Amino acid sequence: MNFAALNHIVENNPELIEENVPAGGNAAAAVGVARRLLGINGNVDGLTENQRYHYENYIRPLIENVSCTGIFSSEGEDGCVGGGTIDDEDLEGCYILDEMLCQECQNVQDRMRDD
Numbered sequence: 001m002n003f004a005a006l007n008h009i010v011e012n013n014p015e016l017i018e019e020n021v022p023a024g025g026n027a028a029a030a031v032g033v034a035r036r037l038l039g040i041n042g043n044v045d046g047l048t049e050n051q052r053y054h055y056e057n058y059i060r061p062l063i064e065n066v067s068c069t070g071i072f073s074s075e076g077e078d079g080c081v082g083g084g085t086i087d088d089e090d091l092e093g094c095y096i097l098d099e100m101l102c103q104e105c106q107n108v109q110d111r112m113r114d115d
């Protein structure tokens with residue numbers, strides 16, 4: 001669990017959680033669970049079974065093992081030059097920049113910008 005990233009999402013971009021909830025699901029409840037998690041310092045054990053369902057399905061994918069979107073996105077390929085996932089320590093920065101790139105892709109992109 002990346003608490004800093006969770007905090008950033010809830011405060012600035014709760015739509016990311018809502019978008020994970022399928023039609024017919026309770027998007028407001030999922031955001032509510034995220035807020036509750038912040039209130040209990042990210043202690044998942046403090047959630048009810050129902051809340052934990054929201055966490056596992058709609059919130060956790062945003063703050064753990066998040067996929068890199070890649071920089072060379074072409075047909076059929078994700079375009080990531082690194083390991084495919086974003087390091088935990090880089091995750092909050094990715095949300096702040098709104099660029100979901102792993103360190104390797106970030107480096108390549110920086111180099112391309114410099115050229």
Ligand SMILES: [Zn+2]
Binds near residue numbers: 081
């Ligand atoms: Zn990447």
